[in-house]
Amino acid sequence: MPELPEVEVVRRGLERWVAHRTVAEAEVLHPRAVRRHLAGGEDFARRLGGHRIGVPGRRGKYLWLPLEGTGVTGQAILAHLGMSGQLLVQPHSAPDEKHLRIRIRFTDALDTELRFVDQRTFGGLSLHETTPEGLPDVIGHIARDPLDPLFDDDAFHRALRRRRSTVKRALLDQSLISGVGNIYADEALWRSRLHYERPTSTLTGPRTRELLGHVRDVMNDALAVGGTSFDSLYVDVNGESGYFDRSLDAYGREGEPCRRCGTPMRRRPWMNRSSYFCPRCQRPPRAAS
DNA sequence: TATCCGACCTGTTGGC
DNA sequence: TGCCAACAGGTCGGAT
Missing domain, CATH: 3.20.190.10 (MutM-like, N-terminal)
Structure with a gap:
């Protein structure tokens, strides 16, 4: 995708x-x-x-x-x-x-x-x-993406703090930050050890910067191998598939051991899609279960 | 105004 | 074998 x-x-x-x-x-x-x-x-x-x-x-x-x-x-x-x-x-x-x-x-x-x-x-x-x-x-309403040199990390952090929402919703909101979809959101959250329901208002400046760093890393890693492809639905202009699916740590790994701690990864229905996370590394916020 | 969520769409998969 | 439900998920627009 x-x-x-x-x-x-x-x-x-x-x-x-x-x-x-x-x-x-x-x-x-x-x-x-x-x-x-x-x-x-x-x-x-x-x-x-x-x-x-x-x-x-x-x-x-x-x-x-x-x-x-x-x-x-x-x-x-x-x-x-x-x-x-x-x-x-x-x-x-x-x-x-x-x-x-x-x-x-x-x-x-x-x-x-x-x-x-x-x-x-x-x-x-x-x-x-x-x-x-x-x-x-x-x-015009689409925000700059995190690989854009003019993307403003501090403004993004301030926008997160103003929101009464959760971190994964914010990552998928193209008017806040563009280019992130369900796959790379789950990957960046896993790398950041953040639960997808974490309220955006609780993120500190250093935590937001760390999250943005992981978003950029996972995107650059995917770019280096031609993108992610699970099947023939995504191909480049010559019809070739990417190879990043072999490097995914969270997305699609329900029941498989977390690559950090070995705990079985979980999948939860979320907004008519799925969220994949490690229940040990990515602790849910107190209000969520 | 901010946030949430259903609808759109079709091929694949799994259960019965 | 055939039928049906569930699933995949980015974006828009209506509802709250």
Whole structure:
């Protein structure tokens, strides 16, 4: 499931294989894949044609392809992979994937096209105006991610202290810190020895900095091996899977011994998903059980 | 205003 | 063998 490291791997692939190419035509094969483009699939396809693609950007789990020659403000194709989205650079002759949703062809003689493939259709592409900073306007509410040099650790700590919430909810709140999903939240909390229900208002400055350090470490570790992949749902633009699932310490390890203390790891239903933790290393706060 | 939580979506797995 | 429920989870928008 794509979180920040996986999206960054895809962004780098797009920079290598798609940047500086000019769109010949786009084909929308499933309307839900462009549902965030309010003017619809036909409009999306028509407005892409003839534009050269700039260097891809990313914030958190969103990535975008700037379109050159789209006026003073500029426009960009915004992409979110959702749960199962893939952006693949494929030869024209490759058979269509079962869940191919959007195809973009280019004017050059290179024998490849860009495909958006998405089984569960939680992801999608859309076209938006960009801000003076080059950010698509609809993701202005998304916070900087922890790998962004301009991410403000102290401001993040102050925001946590103001919240009447719990630490894992805060990590998943993309308006506070972006790019963290269920997998890396559990990994960073395990490394920090923090229970997922720990109230944010009880975190000290040093504890927040330690948590942020672990968030960055786990993301950088995943990035170094091409991201996490449990199955074929997450792949880079060439269809290759990452290897970080072999390094996970918490996520998906219910019943297996904690790698620190040997206690069997637990899974708890949490907000229609799961939280994995060590009951000994990550003690629940007094109010929770 | 802040926080919480259901809906969306489809393939896989396990139980009966 | 076939049916059905549970599960995976990022984001949005309605409810509290």
